[in-house]
Amino acid sequence: MIHDTTIDAREVAHYENLAAFWWDRSGPFWPLHTLNELRVDWIKRKVCQRLGRDADQPQPLRGLTALDIGCGGGILAESIARLGARVIGVDVVEKNIRIAALHGRQSGLDIDYRHDTVANLAEAGERYDLVLNMEVVEHVADLDAFMASCNRVTSPGGAMFIATINRTWLAWLFAIVGAEYVLRWLPRGTHRWREFRRPDEMEALLGLDGFTVQARAGVAVNPLNRTFGLTRSTRVNYMLMAARTDGAK
Secondary structure, eight states, rough: OOOOTOOHHHHHHHHHHHHGGGGTTTTTTTHHHHHHHHHHHHHHHHHHHHOOTTSSOOTTTOOOOEEEEETTHHHHHHHHHTOEEEEEESSHHHHHHHHHHHHHHTTOOOOEEEEHHHHHHHHTOEEEEEEEEEOOOGOOSHHHHHHHHHHHHHEEEEEEEEEHHHHSSSHHHIIIIIIIIOOOOOOOTTGGGGGGHHHHHHHHHHTTTTEEEEEEEEEEEETTEEEEEESSSOOSSSEEEEOOOOOOO
16 A cells, blocks of 8 residues: 555545445446536536636546545546546555546556555655545544645646535434435445544645635535435535635745
């Protein structure tokens, strides 16, 4: 395993066991496939709104570089690549990278997948227009160090998107008790309540490096038809878009 103090070994082992199921839409990752449609549209529209682009064009993100942190099997990376961005996907689980690269080739997409950490990319001086930090922060061992690296790889004038779960009793009820034990939508042990991140915690870490949150949205789940939708409430799942000023280092 790659040496990095932000890596949680238990999380790596968990996702190594699930790696083969990334593209099984009826398997344990079906919620991500369904959620992906919602979040990709939100990302696309927020980026286009900020840059003055037409979100309804076939490839509105053409010319932009995007880093997908914790890319898993490539579900989000492939969607962003289809919108025209040049995508780099990194993951600390080597099996995930192999599966993502194979599926990407089979889909005819040119995505640069790497078995690496965002800390290494930051040390190498790499910078990206869009940093996709989706469903990752609740799985890292050292949130402060991880976010410092994520901030560094975001280009001046660029934007970071974060999706995670709030640390509230309601999130514990829905994301753990409901999703993992009652409905069994996710494998048991996917989440740990104490690792959930509050919006104010994330905004504070972004603010350390000159980011300002420009958009936020909650994500609601309908357990009857297994669909996701946007909501104003961030008490359970939420997404943030934070922009970095041109003068940031």
